[in-house]
Amino acid sequence: MHKKKIMFTGGGSAGHVTVNLALIPRFVEEGWSVDYIGSEAGIERQLIAPLQEVKYYGIATGKLRRYLDWQNVKDPFKVVKGAFQAYRIIRKEKPDVLFSKGGFVSVPVVLGAKLNRVPVLIHESDLTPGLANRIAIPLATGVCTTFSETEQYLPAGKARYVGAVIREQLKQGNASRGRSFCSFSSSKPVLLIMGGSLGARKINQAVRSALGRLTERFQIVHLCGKGQVEPSLESPYYRQYEYINEELPDVLAMADVVISRAGSNSIFEFLYLRKPMLLIPLTKEQSRGDQLLNARAFQQAGYSDVLFEEQMTAETLASSVEALYASRDKYVERMEQDERKDTLSVLFQMIKNTAKPSRK
Template sequence: MRTIVFTGGGSAGHVTPNLALIARLRELGWRVEYIGSSTGIEKDIIRHEKIPFHSISSGKLRRYFDLKNFKDPFKVAKGVLDAYVLLRKLKPDVVFSKGGFVSVPVVVAAKMRGIPVLIHESDMTPGLANKLSVPFASKVCVTFPETLKHIKGGKAVCTGLPIRDGLLQGSAARGLQLCDFHRQKPVLLVMGGSLGAQKINEAVRASLGELLLRLQIVHICGKGHLDPSLEGKHGYKQFEYVKDELPDLLAMADIALSRAGSTSIFEFLTLRKPMLLIPLSRQASRGDQILNAESFRSQGYAAVLPEEELEPRTLVASIEQLQARADEMRKAMQGGGADRGTEAVLGLIVQTAGA
């Protein structure tokens, strides 16, 4: 029996593509183990899927000054030791990393033990964790063709993003029933990422009076961001976070409003959901979401509203324009090829393990 160890965490975007691969590998008879941090979102997601989970010490990799930067290298070093011991016990044929700060010790330990490593980079430019991990990897899977030029050594392969089969099996009828919606009015799905997006939440809620005249809205607002005063409001349904219900909500939605994390936008592309993207600003990120959003805009898959321009008036106008262009976007998405990522990455995993 082949064994694979997955790693990646810090946000849902560093975990959910792994789930697509895990489901397929289990069908093929592989033994699957997962290494993550004890405090990250990956722990709950992976255990919910009943996948063996092992935690290691991890420190955050920061690009800015923080006193924690002086002690976190010691946490990373301990994480390498933790991962080294775990890998000796688990004896995997291959390690697959989706990125995030917890993945670096696992990748380094795998290299030390002579275990081949595959990395997947979702965004157009590699994050810091993946930049540090590339020298230890056999191959680097990338989502955007534009990313190939950022990976040195001829290691990069454009595979696309693994997409969970379950996302394609949602029921619009179940989604409508869950939200108490009907079919007479289009549905807007609002997502701000696994941790929520306060600025998007505020703008959407400030615009509800106008938006609900022509839309029903299901709003995934992030943990701790529910607004009790809006509970029971007709045509508006809010959730902190969804797991099993997400395929049904996606099937129900006609259009989407989202941040521009690559996992979410490629899922929308696969499901042919026209999208309005509000990427994290450069002040709040390294700018990767801005590049992701611009790529989708240029290909005709999405409209973009910069966060600096986000206010109720511009949000309403942008959603109206999105509705007007929805059919045009769906047509462009038909040639997107977003549903081939899982097979491409699986092929590399099997090939690397065999080698």
């Protein structure tokens, strides 16, 4: 009997890998062969590297920009090269299905799969599709969405609303272990600050400017991004890390409130864990505006408050967090009305149904 094979793609940021990381163990446990195509040196390569069961292929990539940049002259050639590389890899490996999480690396991979007649299932986390997914969607069999509203932005018949995928390990967090990891007591509430996989310099600056006021009220865990730890700041109520991996479920479990960017994967995880959020979305100058839409949707649902980066100062940040904490019960009550679904199992079955029929 032919051993089933799945190929994953997605990268450029941790958010374009998270869902893949949640799905891969399911396929490994069921005996599938698992391959991954990503960029040659992107964050996806680092995140997939610890998974010994997964064979990783790096290809040339070019970023899809909406602004003028001299790299725009060279990058189309990288995309073409990546498409040829992906085509050859897929032709050789013959996967039964490709699952794409998006990001600029996914476009040549989806094209390579289409040319090899491999069915493609795309996952779109944000309320509106990103540029890479908009290019790839016409080549796909179907598109799974996190927001039900996303269907209106997709071709008729392709949208499949599944909800948010939550990593299984996040459900196993223990608050006592989190306090032990950070050397925190149970006498003060915990504020968790996450700026995304690469950190957020402006958020970091505002937090540190407001640190004296914030530590009067909170114990703080600050995930500040690579190279952005400030060693001179020492306090028993302030712990800073570039990132946290294994201990993240425990740190999330002990957090009372969260400051975060408004990336879809993260905010739905906070929703699942019932963590009141102060969202600081990327501006339109920094992104295509997807985080602004995500933040507005969560604010309207009563799951979060929003502080726009243009309005962020040490004073407004501290005041917003204090107001969020004072009203935390109201936010948790609204979150409790959101049904916790086993989206991971639904998506897992959907991918299997999309795959080519078994060959003998």
